[in-house]
Amino acid sequence: MTTPTAASLSAVSAASLSFHDDGAALTFTAKGRPIATYTYKPTDDQYESPRPFFHPLTTLGGDEVTISRPWDHVWHKGLSWALPNVGKHNFWGGATYTRATEYANLDNNGAMTHGSFTGIDKSGPGITASESLTWTSQEGEPVIAESRRFSLRLVEDAATENSETEGAYAILFETRMSNISGEEIRIGSPTTEGRHNAGYGGLFWRGPRSFTGGVFRNQEDAGTDEFMGTRSPWIAFTGTHDVTCRASTIAFVEDGNNPGAPNQWFARSSMFACLGSAPFFSEEVPLREGAPLSYRYAVVIADGGVDAERAQALADAAQAALRDWA
Numbered sequence: 001m002t003t004p005t006a007a008s009l010s011a012v013s014a015a016s017l018s019f020h021d022d023g024a025a026l027t028f029t030a031k032g033r034p035i036a037t038y039t040y041k042p043t044d045d046q047y048e049s050p051r052p053f054f055h056p057l058t059t060l061g062g063d064e065v066t067i068s069r070p071w072d073h074v075w076h077k078g079l080s081w082a083l084p085n086v087g088k089h090n091f092w093g094g095a096t097y098t099r100a101t102e103y104a105n106l107d108n109n110g111a112m113t114h115g116s117f118t119g120i121d122k123s124g125p126g127i128t129a130s131e132s133l134t135w136t137s138q139e140g141e142p143v144i145a146e147s148r149r150f151s152l153r154l155v156e157d158a159a160t161e162n163s164e165t166e167g168a169y170a171i172l173f174e175t176r177m178s179n180i181s182g183e184e185i186r187i188g189s190p191t192t193e194g195r196h197n198a199g200y201g202g203l204f205w206r207g208p209r210s211f212t213g214g215v216f217r218n219q220e221d222a223g224t225d226e227f228m229g230t231r232s233p234w235i236a237f238t239g240t241h242d243v244t245c246r247a248s249t250i251a252f253v254e255d256g257n258n259p260g261a262p263n264q265w266f267a268r269s270s271m272f273a274c275l276g277s278a279p280f281f282s283e284e285v286p287l288r289e290g291a292p293l294s295y296r297y298a299v300v301i302a303d304g305g306v307d308a309e310r311a312q313a314l315a316d317a318a319q320a321a322l323r324d325w326a
Contacts, residue, residue, distance in 0.1 A: 016154055017127050019120070026129065028152050030060055030169060035301075036152060040114040040131065042077075046138060047105075049093035051112035052131075053077035054171065059248050060154075061166035061303040063241050067208055072272070076206040079299065081175055083201045083280070085193060086110070086144070086287075087185040089137055092201060097190035110137050112146065126153025126172075128325075135177075143185070144287070147176040151325060155300065155317050168249075168302035170318050172325050173203055178292040187293075188284040197228055199281025200266040203297050205250060207273030211239025214273050217311050227267040229281060234315040235265050237275050238305045247305040252277060253318040255296035259285065298322050 019028045024041040027034055036057050044050040048069075055068040055078025066078035075082075075093020084092035089110045095103040115132040128151035135144035151172040179185055191199035207214070215222055218232040227235065236251035252275055254261055264281035268274045277297055279285065287293055298318035306314065 017122075017152060019127055028127065030154060033060070033062060034058070035060060035169065036171065038129075038150070040117075044075075044077075046109050046111065047093065048075040048077075049082065049091050049109045049111060051077070051080055051082060051091065052114060052133070053080035055079070057171075057301055059166060059301055059303045060169060061246070063244055063246055063248050063303070065207060065211075065239075065248050065250055065301055067206055070206065070209075070272070073206075076204075076274070079171070079203070079205045081112075081148075081173070081203050083187060084190065085188040085201065085280070086135075087181070087183075087187075089135075089143055091135060097193050097195050097198070099194045102195075108138055110135055110143060124151075124153075125321075125324075126151045128172075141181075143179075143181045145178045145180045147178075149174045153321060155314070155321075166303040168300055168314060170321055171299045171301070172296070172321060173299065174294070174296045174325075176292050176294045177287060179287045179289045182289075184289075185287040186284040187280045187287055189278065189280050189282075191281055192284050199229060199264060199278045200276060201280050202263075202266070202277035202295070203252070203299070204266070204276035205252075205274060205299070207237070207239055207250070207275075208241065209272070210242040211237070211273035212269070212271070214239035214269055216267055216269065216275075217306065217308070219308075219312060219315075222308075224269040225267070227265065229264050229278075230267070231262045231264055233262050234311075234318070235267060235275065236300075236306055236311045236314070237267070237269070237273065239273055246303070249300075249302040249304065249306045249311075249314075250275065251300040251302070251306075251311065251314055251318065253298040253300065253315050253322065255298075255322050256319075258295050259293065296322060296325075
């Protein structure tokens with residue numbers, strides 16, 4: 001097998017991608033095989049902080065890399081933008097952690113409600129959807145207006161030519177959050193409220209049960225739970241599937257122009273496999289009226305494992321895609 005370099009990775013024409021809208025979810029296919037479903041009108045209970053999410057996500061080879069509503073945390077939804085401490089509101093789901101109460105059910109679970117798709121563009125190297133959403137409190141009061149974009153695009157892996165892997169694709173994700181609540185909002189995490197090493201909140205992925213005990217890798221090293229709270233431009237996780245016994249890799253790449261970049265990562269392997277961007281891990285960030293916050297990421301879903309060179313090549317390709325994504 002020839003290990004691909006950044007130069008050997010290129011975006012594949014959007015002609016290989018298609019999508020279907022059933023009125024509640026967009027389903028994307030690559031070369032005729034479903035790879036991603038984006039549910040934009042969820043039917044979840046208010047306690048789970050209803051919001052759009054990607055699930056299932058599969059590799060190009062057909063292995064599923066997400067789970068949704070796991071029994072231990074039913075508010076975990078595949079891959080989604082979710083924030084637990086948004087002022088007094090919870091847009092993550094479940095109980096809220098505060099200094100005063102620790103974990104408690106505070107009747108503060110908000111919802112991110114789809115407004116419309118303002119555009120779906122198939123003219124570029126992938127398919128890009130632009131979406132408007134309104135975040136509301138549990139009582140239905142408006143809190144945040146969000147403009148969201150995401151793009152799916154294939155990444156051609158040189159190893160595909162040898163049929164040793166099926167290759168990879170990327171989900172580019174961008175959010176722009178505007179405060180419409182009438183008061184300043186401080187966005188934080190359980191860690192900013194005093195819970196050690198629990199700075200979750202951002203673009204969050206929950207992996208299959210069989211991925212428990214998998215391996216993280218960044219540009220410097222590989223390991224497991226010691227990656228919690230670390231900072232790096234990108235981080236990858238490789239796990240193994242039941243039944244097929246194949247490996248798959250998911251990598252998060254942060255846009256270097258994000259506020260605070262490189263921000264911390266929420267990375268867990270031993271309890272269950274999860275990974276997320278965590279720009280509010282250790283410090284609260286104010287969201288003021290008239291001063292929106294924007295964040296951009298690429299999430300790469302790849303068949304097979306990665307060594308240091310392939311991981312870097314996939315990250316480089318994702319960073320290039322983010323730069324080119326106008």
